[in-house]
Amino acid sequence: MSGNVDRRVRRTRQAIQRALVELILEKGYEPVTVTDLIARADVGRSTFYAHYPDKQAVLFSALEEMAFLRAAPRHDGPPFSFSLPMFEHVREQRRLVRALLGRRGGRVVMAYGESLLEDVVREELLARGARPGATLDLAVTCVTGAFMALVRKWVDEELRATPAELDAVFRASVAPGVLAALEVPGQS
Amino acid sequence: MSGNVDRRVRRTRQAIQRALVELILEKGYEPVTVTDLIARADVGRSTFYAHYPDKQAVLFSALEEMAFLRAAPRHDGPPFSFSLPMFEHVREQRRLVRALLGRRGGRVVMAYGESLLEDVVREELLARGARPGATLDLAVTCVTGAFMALVRKWVDEELRATPAELDAVFRASVAPGVLAALEVPGQS
DNA sequence: CTCCTCTCGAACAACCTGTTCTGTTATGAA
DNA sequence: TTCATAACAGAACAGGTTGTTCGAGAGGAG
Structure with a gap:
């Protein structure tokens, strides 16, 4: 139980953070959309908003x-x-x-x-x-x-x-x- | 003939630049939308795009x-x-x-x-x-x-x-x- | 195995963008 | 002053993004 959180939660958050870094390197921070993020992270839209209120929150977590x-x-x-x-x-x-x-x-x-x-x-x-x-x-x-x-x-x-x-x-x-x-x- | 351009052009561009500065001071650069800009500058939408391709172009002109x-x-x-x-x-x-x-x-x-x-x-x-x-x-x-x-x-x-x-x-x-x-x- | 949490995916209204169009107004030149 | 024209307003548009909601289903904890 790493961090005492559901393994799915870990997987999801990690995938989103990784996706953000990749996308920033490709297009810069501002142009990255939430739609980009969930596509790259292969995560449902509602799932994203269940973890982060917006793009910037992902940034701060990273x-x-x-x-x-x-x-x-x-x-x-x-x-x-x-x-x-x-x-x-x-x-x-x-x-x-x-x-x-x-x-x-x-x-x-x-x-x-x-x-x-x-x-x-x-x-x-x-x-x-x-x-x-x-x-x-x-x-x-x-x-x-x-x-x-x-x-x-x-x-x-x-x-x-x-x-x-x-x-x-x-x-x-x-x-x-x-x-x-x-x-x-x-x-x- | 200041700058050899139509007085209307000067007025429009000036109004848009001024609006951008005001709005940046109020909300920061990124959240400012073109719609905000034309509302504050009191300028038609098509007029804006006749002068600048996008928000960033206004920034560079300023x-x-x-x-x-x-x-x-x-x-x-x-x-x-x-x-x-x-x-x-x-x-x-x-x-x-x-x-x-x-x-x-x-x-x-x-x-x-x-x-x-x-x-x-x-x-x-x-x-x-x-x-x-x-x-x-x-x-x-x-x-x-x-x-x-x-x-x-x-x-x-x-x-x-x-x-x-x-x-x-x-x-x-x-x-x-x-x-x-x-x-x-x-x-x- | 069972329950409960997490996830999916679709659908949604609201917003923003950039373009096009038509009609109107102001400007600078004659 | 007159007048042709360049600049403007405003509406409408398709396409894209956002943040939310919902029910159905999958996955982990115990």
């Missing part, structure tokens, strides 16, 4: 798979060391991430992903001694914006690079300025 | 007003000095920018705005002596991503700050790292 954006940061190593593991994780789940965060993805998901990452960044900066305030908020936005932009372009294959290269340029680009602006020591 | 993202950078002052004038311009056109680039805006416009800004950033870095290559591409993405993230949050009023504050934190956060990573001197 989002759980992107929980790596919530990974707890380490505060002892070099700054923003969440970066390398995340890029590696993104590479492993490239299909999913491209569907959700890539160019063809929806706007809502991007905002959600950004907010997850913001928490990670803010937490690390606070742990390193930054003081809460407007400047911290701005800096967090910069760091998050830069990282997410890299991820978006990377999964869309507008950038060709290895996780290590992405990580190196990302950290080298934002860490010095941000840490100095917040008066935080570079290494612990 | 985009022309955001040409300030294409402003030519100066290469003599401090790095990334396009930032302050742009933030000021954004403040003046807050309504429009929020509709197009803000949370309720569409994904396509965001990509378009990002690509405009990327050109500006890349041009400046090349003028400062950076060498073309993968590292430059990554750095440009970081800078652009950080800037656009600030703009998005600012117009959506998730950040409260003056253009000068935004400019200061933005430049302080990204300039040192990026210039160092590209082996470019800090000041000319």
Whole structure:
């Protein structure tokens, strides 16, 4: 009894989520219709609405798979060391991430992903001694914006690079300025 | 004869664009229908399709007003000095920018705005002596991503700050790292 | 095996789209 | 001012999507 739910329910939800990812990769998020989804998932129309109120709800359920954006940061190593593991994780789940965060993805998901990452960044900066305030908020936005932009372009294959290269340029680009602006020591 | 077009044409197109901006601010881009648009603009259905093939075409026509993202950078002052004038311009056109680039805006416009800004950033870095290559591409993405993230949050009023504050934190956060990573001197 | 949940598939009204048509009005040129 | 014409309004249209409802049937839990 995985998850304590009927096997049929698992099968149905999984089929719908899988179908959504496939269809987003083919046509982008917005053009995907519920009719497309149930055709691809081979599921009855009423069945769909028994599980999800609309298309967007499927999106959010698929989002759980992107929980790596919530990974707890380490505060002892070099700054923003969440970066390398995340890029590696993104590479492993490239299909999913491209569907959700890539160019063809929806706007809502991007905002959600950004907010997850913001928490990670803010937490690390606070742990390193930054003081809460407007400047911290701005800096967090910069760091998050830069990282997410890299991820978006990377999964869309507008950038060709290895996780290590992405990580190196990302950290080298934002860490010095941000840490100095917040008066935080570079290494612990 | 402004623009050498029939006055009725100007009136119609303007009304439709204005209606789109209003409706995006009220409900977001995606839920806006052509039927909404023509009702708000008080324009006949056939008239709409005589001017635009679809909703998205209106969006792109409104985009022309955001040409300030294409402003030519100066290469003599401090790095990334396009930032302050742009933030000021954004403040003046807050309504429009929020509709197009803000949370309720569409994904396509965001990509378009990002690509405009990327050109500006890349041009400046090349003028400062950076060498073309993968590292430059990554750095440009970081800078652009950080800037656009600030703009998005600012117009959506998730950040409260003056253009000068935004400019200061933005430049302080990204300039040192990026210039160092590209082996470019800090000041000319 | 039995019961109950889940699923199927059809049918539905309501909405939106993009096109076509006819008749009307405003515009710019003469 | 007059006038030909380009632009407009408004209705009607087929085709597609949405979200709901219903009864019949299949599949899993116990």
